[in-house]
Every structure is written in C-alpha cells, then in structure tokens.
Amino acid sequence: MSAKPLARLLRPRSIAFVGGKAAEEALRQCRKLGFAGAVWPVNPRRTEMDGVPCFADLAALPEAPDAVFLATPAEASIELVGELAALGAGGTVCYASDFAEVGPEGSERQARLTTAAGAMPLVGPNCYGLLNAFDCAGLWPDQHGCAPIGEGRGVAIITQSGNLGLNFTMQRRALPLGYMIAIGNAADVDAADLIEALLEDRRVSAIGLHIEGLKSIERFSAACLAARRAGVPLVVLKTGSSERGAALTLSHTSSLAGPDALYDALFDRLGIARASGPADFIETLKLLHTCGLLAEATLTSASCSGGEASLVADLAERRGLATPLFPPSAQAELEAVLGPLVSVSNPLDYHTYIWGDLAAQTACFAGMLKARFGASLLVLDYPRADRCEDRDWGTTLAAFIAAHRQVPPGPGQARIVVSALPENLPETVGHELLAAGIVPMMGLSEALDAIALAARIGPALARPEPAPLQDPAPLDPAQVVTWDEAASKTALAAAGLHVPQGERLSFARLAALCEDPAAALPVPFPLVLKVASDAIAHKSDLGGVALGLRTKDQVLAEARRMQALGDQFLLEEMIGGAVAELIVGLARDPQFGLYLTIGAGGVLVELLRQAEQVLLPASRADIQRALERLALYPLLKGFRGGAAADIPALVDAIEAVARFAAGNADRLYELDVNPLLALPKGAVAVDALVRIKEC
Secondary structure, X not given: OOOOOOHXXXXXXXXXXXXXXXXXXXXXXXXXXXXXXXXXXXXXXXXXXXXXXXXXXXXXXXXXXXXXXXXXXHHHHHHHHHHHHHHOOOOEEEOOOOOHHHOHHHHHHHHHHHHHHOOOOEEOOOOOEEEEOOOOEEEXXXXXXXXXXXXXXXXXXXXXXXXXXXXXXXXOOOOOEEEEEEOOOOOOOOHHHHHHHHXXXXXXXXXXXXXXXXXXXHHHHHHHHHHHHHXXXXXXXXXXXXXXXXXXXXXXXXXXXXXXXXXXXXXXXXXXXXXXXXXXXXXXXXXXXXXXXXXXXXXXEXXXXXXXXXXXXXXXXXXXXXXOXXXXXXXXXXXXXXXXXXXXXXXEEOOOOOOOOHHHHHHHHHHHHOOOOOEEXXXXXOOOOXXXXXXXXXXXXXXXXXXXXXXXXXXXXXXXXXXXXXXXXXXXXXXXXXXXXXXXXXXXXXXXXXXXXXXXXXXXXXXXXXXXXXXXXXXXXXXXXXXXXXXXXXXXXXXXXXXXXXXXXXXXXXXXXXXXXXXXXXXXXXXXXXXXXXXXXXXXXXXXXXXXXXXXXXXXXXXXXXXXXXXXEEEEEOOOOOOEEEEEEEEEEOOOEEEEXXXXXXXXXXXXXXXXXXXXXXXXXXXXXXXXXXXOHHXXXXXXXXXXXXXXXXXXXXXXXXXHHHHOOOOEEEEEEEEEEEOOOOEEEOXXXXXXXXX
C-alpha cells in the first residue's frame, strides 16, 4: 500500500548497526529488548561493539540486512546510504543531523541523501529511529521504556520528535506500545507511508500520530482513509502552527481561519481524534486499544464519595458527556443492593456501607453496568504503597472485575477504572485490568477527555467515507484580480446562488434616471445603493452603502454623497426579514487548497468570530454539520419561538458557492459572500467579492 515496501525495515530478521558510540548504544538496546535475529555491527576502526565482532565495511556483511541503523556524520551517511541501496538493504534509519533542519546547505545535503536512497526506504534523517516491541527489534540509540508484548496486540506511535517519542516509551500508564517510530525530518518515509505499512500488521490496534506538519495532504488523507477501512482508529497530537503562504488580503475569510483551524477540519473530516496534550493522547490510545470506538457519549460512574461523584458530573458536562438517569430496572436493582440510606443517582455515590464487602460491591457494580451507557467508570485512587495498606482497595477492584464478567460489555461500551489523580493507580493494577478487558485510566480529567474523543470519532467514522483530498496547484497572488460586487454576483448567480435583483449604473446614467420624472428606475423600491468598485472591499466602513431608499431624490442624494468613492454604482432591491446574517467564504491555503468558511456574518463577522472551516470537496452533510456547530445555529432553528430560517435553502446557497469553487479550482484565490441572508423562505447573498486569476 505504501510508496515503498517497509515490511523488512519494520519487522527485520537482520539488523546492521553502522557507526560509533550511537550505533553501539542502539545495538545494546536492541539486544536488551530481546531481538532474536542477526545483529551485524559495522565499523572499520573497531573490532567489536557490545561484545559482538565488527565487520570492516558493508561489503563484508553476510547478506543485505533487512534494517540498518546508520549513525555516521551527514556527508558519510549520504555515501553509505547509496551503498546500502545498491546492496539491497530493506531500509535505513539515518540518525545524523545537519540536514534540512539547518538551512539551505542542509536541504541540499538532504536532497542528495534521498537521491542516494533511491527505492530503499529511509527513515530520517535527524531522527531516533524505531522500536518494534512485538518482534523485539530496536533501531534506537538510547535507553527506552518499551517492553516485549509477546502474542498480544498493541498501539503504534509515529512522531516527528525523537524526545517526545522517548518520553512516550517511558509512560507508566500500562499502554501496550507495539511500535515507536520517530521520523525526524521525514525526508523520505513519512507518516502516511508508515500508517499504510502498519495497517499490514494485524497486531496494531490503534495508531497515534505526533505531527508538526505534513508534506502532502493528499497522501495523508489517502493513508487515513485506508486506516478507516481497516478499522484502525487514529489519534493525533498536533503541535506548532501552520503558516499560510498567502498574506491576508481584502476578504474576511482569510482572517477567520486560525493557524490550526484547517488541521481541525482535516481531522474532523477523516475521523481522527485530536488530543490536546501528551496525557490525553496516551489515555485515548489506551481506550481505543482496549474497547474501540464508543457507541455514545453517555457516562456512569461509581465511587464511595459524594465529592468524587460531583466532580465526575461537573467534568463530564464540560466535555459534552451526558450522565443520564439510570433505567428503571437498574435503578431498582441498585436501590435493593444499597438500601434506604443511599440515594441512587448517576454519578453514583455508593457510600462506604459496603466497603470491603466483595459480594455487595460486585452486586452494586453489576447493577450499574446493566445501565449499558457508553462508558462505565469506577473511580478508585489507591493509597501510597510505601505508607499504607491497600487490602480493601483490592477487594473493590476484584468486585468490579467480577461485575464486568457477569455483565459483559456490548459493542461500543467501555469499562474503566480511573484514579482522580494520575499517580494514584499503580502500573501493576493497570496491567491486571488490561488483562481483564477493562481500561486503566490515570487522571479523571485525562480519562474524560479520552472518553469524549472516543465518543466523538465514532459518529464521524460511521458517516459515508469522504472524498479523498488532493494537493493544490500553486497560484501566484500577483496574477490575481478582484471582481467588484456586480461582477462577483453575476458569476455566483450563474452557479446557482440567489442574489437580489439589481443593475449596475454609472453616476451619469443614475442621475439621468432620477432627474427624469417620466423614467422608472430598473429596480422597485425600497432600494439599496452601493459603490461598485474592485478597490473597496468593505464599503459600509467607508460610507459606500445606503439602505432603505424609497424615493428618487434619496437615491440621487446618496449617489452624490458617495461619488468621491467611485463613479459606478449598484442599485438593488432591499431584502428584509432575515433571521440571521452569515458569511460564506472561500480561501486558498498553499497546503490544503480551497476551503469553505461558514460563520456569523454582516458587521458582526469580526466581532463574534463564529466560524467553521470545511475542506473541499464538501458534501451537503458536511455543510449541514458545519452550520450545526455554529453558536448561532439555535437562532437559525427559531430561538425561543422566533422565526426559523429556511435551512435547506441556506445549505443550497452554500453548495452553490462550493460549486463555483469546483468549477474554478485552478484559478480561484478567495471569495466572500457577506452577508448571506438566512430568510424564513430562501437565502440571498446581498454582498459578494471574488478574487481570481483571469483566463
């Protein structure tokens, strides 16, 4: 599936370690992990590495190695990579730095490196490499926290940061880590290639991605769609900001897309869970590894503390997780178990009356699990092992495991033991829970973040598969021209967008019509008069718009007032009765191409900054979901008995804008429809601006 075959590199039977100190440490760590294949150190100035005899050069190796850890200076690495490619090596990790990360000279070296690699996969340069805990293979020049997984399944993590990757291996959260791959500069093999290659290993249950940037949205999109088809969920930790290549121009649309907004739109489109930090990144991977996607965003929890129950309720609500009432049968069962002194509610404070009673706690937890919410939690913070005893905590844990076995979870249901504080659930307990099919989660906030993410991507992945994205062709802003409002509306109307009845007139023609008592204006009253100029984007700011004109005298007076701004005018019918005003924009990003922006419009566009981004091509359902995410959506639905907007017509209008974009994808630079009036019947674009490369 991937651009280059990566199976030999990822799952090697033989590994060569080339270089000095770093190569020797990588060899030591590989043997310590338990690699059973052949290891071949290569160094012409040494007789051995970590007790293993050295080969003098690559030509002396018994055969072409499946994988190579190359730790030599940059220039030497280029030559050696060429030799390895000629030998037929399965792939190389290039540890050396001093490549593209240092500037133009390094970029030139990096280009020579990838040319030397040819068809041979190369990870790096400027990277730590990879660890495979399934097969105990390590190409990693430092100590790490990975342990052999054996016959089980585990998650894979791909990171652009070697140090973050190292930190992830040191987690004590009982996450079964099958692969850790640090790709550094990703000059050749990138995250998309690795996603596709990891899908071929059925032992991989979920894939985590630390991303600073992407080389190709098209390749990444294709790989993520392949993961979707394979049923392997993805979690991303995106760091850094995407700098847009084009300067902000005349439109509002560009300013409404923050540096990460397009990545958010990408991850939403592809059904990828976006974590906010390392802790919820690990917890989400663990949850997806153990239980898969959650069927619904509902939650129940049990604890022997009212304070903990209230905390769960508060934190869940902030994350959009519901804590519904127990079904009547579960409510009755819990009341029978807990007795009249306990008020049964969700989250459940079961008090301490049954603390230490295995049978009673098992019955209590089984009753709670029968509610079959999306996630069922036991809040359990263990005491310090160096100062306290935990006998009764062990009883509670055993009761929850027994209840879990009595009431097996259905599809999309998670059983979780979580400590309010991350440090209060021992790693040994975590492994015991994983073996029982229960998720051990460290930290209540992190756990609820993970539950919310797992519940959110379930519906996203249940939607029809989105169209694949394509990398955009470059468009030079210097070749772009701005159409005035009249020309912009004419073009958009041809694509199906409804615009007001109107006509463009010179000042002389408009004045003649207004001064002739027998002449009729081309548009019926009431009227809107606007300056028509491709040099003025925000006409209302400069007094270039007059509304509600009802006589010729008013029209002429306003035209004379505006004449300093331009000699051309747009005379239009006045559209009233709007439920809300929206902005619908299109802008071009050098990486993502054209994208839609939908938000609160009119004069409030910059004040409220309520906007959603949608990547193109977009389906009607994509547009509908973007509207539903806006804070003004309740207004469109008829807030507190007010008039409701014609939402199907609103979606029609936005689809017309997207249709215009599709027909001009190679030359459209940006577009604003602001405002688009959402009416009780219909939707009308009363202002528009198009910036485009003319044919």
